[in-house]
Amino acid sequence: MIQIFTDGAASGNPGPGGYGVILRAGNHYKEISEGFRLTTNNRMELLAVCIGLEAIKKLNQEIVIYSDSKYVIDSVEKKWVFAWLKKGFAGKKNKDLWMRFLQVYKLHQVKFVWVKGHAGHPENERCDELAVIASKSKDQKIDTVFEVENQKQKLL
Template identity: 40%
Template sequence: MTDHITPAPAARTYIVFTDGSCRGNPGPGGWAFVLTDPDGMTSERSGHDPDTTNIKMEMDAVIHALQAVPEGAAVHIFTDSQYTINGATNWAPNTWMKNGWKGAKNKPVKNQDRWQQIMALMETRQVTFEHVKGHSGNPGNERADTLAQAASYGESAAQ
């Protein structure tokens, strides 16, 4: 059961599970996604950053996943990051962008470069998000987590 309500994915939708991992915060990190295309073919991708934060890796997973989906396509993203969901669906479009990328106390939004990438990619795709509880046995989330953790060590577990 999810705790974030979104419309049901369309029939011809790319389904994506994303996750980020960081050993220390900041520290070495990894991002990953598991993507199933509308024809049922699944692919996996992950990447490493030697000095990062968990939030940046969560966001990078979404960025790379959206880049892997063709423009104009419908994509439904499952993530265990409420921060990423709220930022992409509420804070960025409803506040930060309207305020010149300023947040609370008129300070620049953290990770603005990544938020701008996410928002630009969302403009050319039909994106919905759904929260999935991390480490709860969801196979897609568990696989993305395994890939992201391996990537945090600079290793690839992608098949």
């Protein structure tokens, strides 16, 4: 079984953001994080899950994802995302990331576990730390889809 711990952060929401991921399988352990100059917390929570799943190269793995994001977990566990897909994500945010998620989600046997954020869960605390550090880094990426959509909204 592979464990993936994830967290996302955004200061200002929208604002600078980042994600943190820990992958653990047996005695293998890997941390991944990245920062973005303008994004949202929900985007970073979802991107963290995508990045974690994309890091698994062998197909059909048993994976448990630990997240403090009710947005991500409820959307999958309550099957909302599958209804959104059928409706073309009409009126829903983060279509690009949900489509990315669905591509890797179907490759594995994935279970989600919700953990209370900022409650002392060691891996969740570390993922939060990675996400916050990434959100403040000088080497931030551009969340292109979000920034384009954000600009469109401002023009309307």
